[in-house]
Amino acid sequence: MQVATWNVNSVRARQERLLHWLRKNPVDVLCLQETKVIDNDFPYEEIQSAGYEALVHGQKTYNGVAILTRLPAKDLQKGFVDESADDLQARLIVATIHNIRMVCVYVPNGKELSSESFQYKLNWLKRLKTYLTRQVDASPQLPFLICGDFNVAPTDQDVFKPDDWKDSVLCHESIRDALRDLTNIGLIDIFRRLNPEVQAFSWWDYRMLAFPKNNGLRIDLILTNELLAKTCSEVKIDRDERKGEKPSDHVPVILTIES
């Protein structure tokens, strides 16, 4: 079984590339971020023609997440439903597929360290930790994964030029601490576990010729609980998807699970 995650940077602007990618990579589940479309305008029919059901949680202009699946899904959840605080931004969708609880997230970018957006990002990760703790504690015997655009590069190994990025919202100690705090509940960065020595990136800025220079970061992650990690055999980052006409600035990350 294969589960992938991809920040497509607009599902409508990327529709042809998305459908082409699915033909070439017929994964069982594809988690999408930054769909940038309200639910009524999601390209359901095109996705269905490709063999996938689309579970969507979108909003106008910004954010938006979706789970495309070939397999039946149950217990669908959109947003922090068990939280009392406002949750106006569409950044989280959850479903159980093939007996695996799957969470798809688009973590806030945070703009600048000194901005309110960065405080929102830190707070959002705290809320996510609370939410996940409940999910994981409620059913410790269930295979579990969370994937998506975390907007955090876990360590310097995940950054082409760590010194250039150390004070950025993607790499600052405070945000790495927040990510570690989250993973400490028992989640494993499965790419890193299976590829301890590899340097690979999932995002390159559109600006400043970042991709030709390979000035990238690994900020698109798949985290699993230990139960699921035991059955994971490979994680691949599809770097080639950044090439050619109209690429997303992020590329897909593909997890293979033995069953």
Add this chain to the structure above:
DNA sequence: ATGTCTCAGGGACTGAGA
């Protein structure tokens, strides 16, 4: 060296967000 891309509003370009 903030150099690109996407969306929305409004009917060409600008601003926001990343």
